[in-house]
Amino acid sequence: MPHETTKNAAGALDVAVLVSVGRHPVTGRTRRADQDARAVEAALTLNKAHVRLIHAGRHETDSETALRGYLGMGFEGLTLIEQTRDADVLPALTSTLREAPPRLLLCGTRAETGEGSGLLPYLLAESLGWPIVTGLAEIERIEPEHVTLLQALPRGQRRRLRVRLPAVITVDEAAPAPRQSAFGPARRGRLVVSEQVSRPDAALAGWTLEPARPRPKRLKVVKAASARDRFKAAAAKAEGGGGQVLTDATPEQGAEAIVKLLQDEGVLRRLL
Amino acid sequence: MLDILLPILIFSALALAAIGAVRRIRLWRQGRPSPVPVLGGLAAVPRRYLVDLHHVVARDKVMSSTHVATAGGFVAAMALAIVVHGLGLAEGVLGWLLLAASATMFVGSLFVARRRINPPARLSKGPWMRLPKSLMAFSLGIFVATLPAVGVLPPDAGGWLVAVLLAAAVAWGLAELVFGMTWGGPMKHAFAGALHLAFHRRAERFSTAAGPGRRSTGLKALDLDDAEAPLGVETPADFTWNQLLGFDACVQCGRCEAVCPAFAAGQPLNPKKLVQDMVVGMAGGSDAAYAGSPYPGKAVGEHAGDPHGPIVAREGTALVDAETLWSCTTCRACVEECPMMIEHVDAIVDMRRFLTLEHGNTPNKGAEVLDNLIATDNPGGFDPGSRLHWAADLELPLMAERGEAQVLLWLGDGVFDMRNQRTLRALVKVLRAAGVDFAVLGNEERDSGDVARRLGDEATFQSLARRNIATLAQYRFDRIVTCDPHSFHVLANEYGELGGNYEVSHHSTYINELLEAGWLSLKASRLGRVTYHDPCYLGRYNGEYAAPRAVLDALGVERVEMARSGYRSRCCGGGGGAPITDIPGKQRIPDMRMNDVSETGADLVAVGCPQCTAMLEGVVAEDRAVVKDIAELVADALDESAPAKDRRRVTEEEAA
Numbered sequence: 036m037p038h039e040t041t042k043n044a045a046g047a048l049d050v051a052v053l054v055s056v057g058r059h060p061v062t063g064r065t066r067r068a069d070q071d072a073r074a075v076e077a078a079l080t081l082n083k084a085h086v087r088l089i090h091a092g093r094h095e096t097d098s099e100t101a102l103r104g105y106l107g108m109g110f111e112g113l114t115l116i117e118q119t120r121d122a123d124v125l126p127a128l129t130s131t132l133r134e135a136p137p138r139l140l141l142c143g144t145r146a147e148t149g150e151g152s153g154l155l156p157y158l159l160a161e162s163l164g165w166p167i168v169t170g171l172a173e174i175e176r177i178e179p180e181h182v183t184l185l186q187a188l189p190r191g192q193r194r195r196l197r198v199r200l201p202a203v204i205t206v207d208e209a210a211p212a213p214r215q216s217a218f219g220p221a222r223r224g225r226l227v228v229s230e231q232v233s234r235p236d237a238a239l240a241g242w243t244l245e246p247a248r249p250r251p252k253r254l255k256v257v258k259a260a261s262a263r264d265r266f267k268a269a270a271a272k273a274e275g276g277g278g279q280v281l282t283d284a285t286p287e288q289g290a291e292a293i294v295k296l297l298q299d300e301g302v303l304r305r306l307l
Numbered sequence: 308m309l310d311i312l313l314p315i316l317i318f319s320a321l322a323l324a325a326i327g328a329v330r331r332i333r334l335w336r337q338g339r340p341s342p343v344p345v346l347g348g349l350a351a352v353p354r355r356y357l358v359d360l361h362h363v364v365a366r367d368k369v370m371s372s373t374h375v376a377t378a379g380g381f382v383a384a385m386a387l388a389i390v391v392h393g394l395g396l397a398e399g400v401l402g403w404l405l406l407a408a409s410a411t412m413f414v415g416s417l418f419v420a421r422r423r424i425n426p427p428a429r430l431s432k433g434p435w436m437r438l439p440k441s442l443m444a445f446s447l448g449i450f451v452a453t454l455p456a457v458g459v460l461p462p463d464a465g466g467w468l469v470a471v472l473l474a475a476a477v478a479w480g481l482a483e484l485v486f487g488m489t490w491g492g493p494m495k496h497a498f499a500g501a502l503h504l505a506f507h508r509r510a511e512r513f514s515t516a517a518g519p520g521r522r523s524t525g526l527k528a529l530d531l532d533d534a535e536a537p538l539g540v541e542t543p544a545d546f547t548w549n550q551l552l553g554f555d556a557c558v559q560c561g562r563c564e565a566v567c568p569a570f571a572a573g574q575p576l577n578p579k580k581l582v583q584d585m586v587v588g589m590a591g592g593s594d595a596a597y598a599g600s601p602y603p604g605k606a607v608g609e610h611a612g613d614p615h616g617p618i619v620a621r622e623g624t625a626l627v628d629a630e631t632l633w634s635c636t637t638c639r640a641c642v643e644e645c646p647m648m649i650e651h652v653d654a655i656v657d658m659r660r661f662l663t664l665e666h667g668n669t670p671n672k673g674a675e676v677l678d679n680l681i682a683t684d685n686p687g688g689f690d691p692g693s694r695l696h697w698a699a700d701l702e703l704p705l706m707a708e709r710g711e712a713q714v715l716l717w718l719g720d721g722v723f724d725m726r727n728q729r730t731l732r733a734l735v736k737v738l739r740a741a742g743v744d745f746a747v748l749g750n751e752e753r754d755s756g757d758v759a760r761r762l763g764d765e766a767t768f769q770s771l772a773r774r775n776i777a778t779l780a781q782y783r784f785d786r787i788v789t790c791d792p793h794s795f796h797v798l799a800n801e802y803g804e805l806g807g808n809y810e811v812s813h814h815s816t817y818i819n820e821l822l823e824a825g826w827l828s829l830k831a832s833r834l835g836r837v838t839y840h841d842p843c844y845l846g847r848y849n850g851e852y853a854a855p856r857a858v859l860d861a862l863g864v865e866r867v868e869m870a871r872s873g874y875r876s877r878c879c880g881g882g883g884g885a886p887i888t889d890i891p892g893k894q895r896i897p898d899m900r901m902n903d904v905s906e907t908g909a910d911l912v913a914v915g916c917p918q919c920t921a922m923l924e925g926v927v928a929e930d931r932a933v934v935k936d937i938a939e940l941v942a943d944a945l946d947e948s949a950p951a952k953d954r955r956r957v958t959e960e961e962a963a
């Protein structure tokens with residue numbers, strides 16, 4: 036049975052979720068990607084929303100198993116924008132979303148397969164001209180023109196944001212875990228193929244890809260005499276020396292502060 | 308006057324019964340089709356009743372004699388009454404036989420009445436309380452009405468008043484016992500029960516003239532290739548018609564309730580109530596009329612359903628709450644105890660299938676475990692390439708290298724568990740001491756699919772099973788030996804339907820064979836009092852009660868039995884995915900079981916299952932008995948001074 040939110044009720048908020056093919060960290064088997072599944076979960080818990088799933092990529096047996104994992108969360112169908120293996124999915128996604136723009140676009144922060152650079156949401160937001168918010172913890176309220184949400188910050192902190200719609204929101208492990216994917220709806224759901232030209236990714240063609248080597252972890256040596264000290268050391272906040280909080284700053288002041296920091300850190304060379 | 312009234316009464320009761328039967332059969336036929344051998348089934352009823360059913364009923368001697376007298380007396384009295392009073396053929400011995408039959412029935416009904424004076428909690432009350440009176444009314448009425456027919460009393464003795472009273476008593480009896488049988492009174496169990504025996508869904512469980520019944524799984528594989536085939540049971544009408552018939556046969560004796568570990572632990576499950584809820588569902592209505600013990604913590608009268616409505620609601624209440632279904636450990640204690648041969652476990656799993664495969668609603672850790680099984684072939688999400696890490700120093704022979712061996716040692720998912728690794732090491736030591744030619748699958752082994760199946764995920768079960776079957780098909784071996792009764796049951800009884808047929812032995816069975824054949828020499832044991840806990844999937848599911856006990860006896864321990872042992876063994880709480888779904892109750896099942904252990908005064912409880920080991924060892928109590936696997940006990944007692952034997956060579960000599 037499809038989830039309530041997939042019914043296209045009048046006045047319902049149109050939400051699109053971008054889903055990708057995931058990869059299990061231990062066995063490498065394809066599956067629904069964890070962050071994307073959390074994005075779907077966040078969309079499904081919205082009141083009065085019409086949720087649609089979009090995937091751009093190659094249509095293979097393996098990827099179909101993974102995509103059906105999302106359908107198993109209670110969807111009748113998923114839009115599959117077929118692309119060739121070497122395609123850059125950005126143009127195809129952009130034009131699909133321009134043709135029928137949702138009010139809210141949700142997706143995982145970073146894909147589990149492919150480049151996994153985590154840049155796609157930013158590029159998409161840029162090309163659509165929408166604001167982007169990362170690290171969603173919870174969507175609190177939807178109004179016709181705005182969404183109020185909690186953004187997850189390190190160490191369990193939360194920041195409340197009110198964002199103009201349409202917007203791109205990315206989801207990571209801070210959002211609630213996805214619901215179980217059920218076999219029945221996963222098997223029944225339809226993959227609706229939509230036509231978009233594949234643009235080969237020119238940059239990707241020039242790269243050599245090789246499996247990542249696990250990097251040795253740097254040990255954090257804690258000199259502590261008692262268990263209490265060790266606990267305090269483990270729970271301590273990372274000490275950030277310096278830093279500066281700007282409130283009520285103009286965009287120019289903010290930009291200046293950022294440029295200065297980047298120069299101090301040696302990221303930007305001083306143009307003198 | 309009676310000779311006019313009685314035939315009218317008798318034949319109208321029979322006619323009403325026939326109408327009721329048609330209506331009742333219609334109710335059952337709302338279920339899904341399930342082909343049965345009609346004539347063969349009906350012909351098998353007497354044997355199934357007299358041998359198999361009686362075998363269960365006879366565990367309660369008084370009740371069994373009561374039932375023989377009452378039911379036997381009634382059947383004889385009714386048949387004779389049709390001839391004597393219905394057709395007016397009282398000549399000769401018939402009338403006297405009728406007197407004898409009704410007298411026997413009357414004596415039986417006195418015992419029924421006695422049991423109802425202070426009925427145990429497991430018995431349902433309500434209409435069942437009037438049953439002894441109905442039985443007495445009928446037997447007494449027929450007895451007195453027959454006296455004139457055999458000439459003991461003059462034809463019109465007592466005048467019309469007595470005649471009317473007698474007729475009224477007989478009418479009451481006929482209402483309860485004849486058409487009550489098909490219209491839904493307490494006597495429904497006789498009508499439905501007889502047909503249930505004939506058309507039982509697991510007919511292989513019954514003995515035949517050729518021998519005892521076969522062990523089998525109650526679960527039937529779902530057809531996953533057919534996209535239209537339903538995934539489990541959503542509504543009462545989704546059960547097969549003979550499952551519905553089976554529910555209708557329940558006598559509400561509550562024997563299942565009395566043995567159910569989940570009920571005793573205060574979890575919201577009572578197998579009797581569950582069966583009654585299905586009866587309510589097939590007819591439509593609410594459970595308000597139910598007069599037995601409720602699901603612990605759930606009031607009666609708040610649930611209702613109909614044949615085509617959902618059993619479990621996605622939100623709110625329907626016929627049954629999901630946690631009731633998830634409380635079951637699939638221990639089969641209820642099935643073993645049920646005198647009406649009702650199969651509770653497969654019904655529960657059928658309903659769980661719908662919850663998992665369609666709702667996607669397996670509680671607590673359920674979804675995580677199933678995801679792990681899908682992604683890593685083991686419930687813990689461990690790297691499937693690390694299955695043999697525990698045995699790095701043992702140099703276990705691999706099937707992939709050997710190709711064949713006499714024994715394929717199935718290790719199970721216990722390979723990832725440090726406690727069970729000790730058992731496995733012990734078992735390997737024992738096999739090596741006996742010179743057994745064995746090999747393991749190593750990383751090619753996968754979870755057997757037991758947990759996935761009991762959690763209702765038939766798709767994952769079949770996926771695991773088919774891949775395991777394909778792996779096993781590559782190798783030659785005489786049999787599979789495993790120390791996990793769950794793998795044992797699945798490999799031996801559930802893979803067959805998917806094309807994998809193997810001879811499988813539990814390690815206790817195999818060790819016992821090795822001992823009997825003299826391949827193992829044991830030192831005198833220094834163990835004190837030992838009791839043995841029967842794993843459900845070894846005992847009740849597969850009938851192996853003797854071998855583990857024989858091994859313990861060979862060890863020379865003082866073996867004591869718990870009050871509930873053998874086929875009445877109480878579950879450890881670890882089966883059916885119950886520790887994963889973890890439905891809260893008032894107490895924990897393993898705590899109750901360890902209490903059983905301490906009542907025997909044993910210092911050690913021998914087990915034969917990784918689940919039981921984990922559950923029982925997890926019990927925190929002062930002076931709790933030590934938990935050890937049979938394999939560990941044998942390994943500790945091995946006499947290593949005796950020369951190891953090369954079993955392969957010797958068997959080849961034997962063969963020659």
Ligand code: SF4
Binds near residue numbers: 651
């Ligand atoms: S199988 Fe065991 S736990 Fe389940 S209902 Fe029967 S007795 Fe209770």
Ligand code: SF4
Binds near residue numbers: 562564645
């Ligand atoms: S299901 Fe069987 S054991 Fe349980 S009450 Fe009914 S007849 Fe008795």
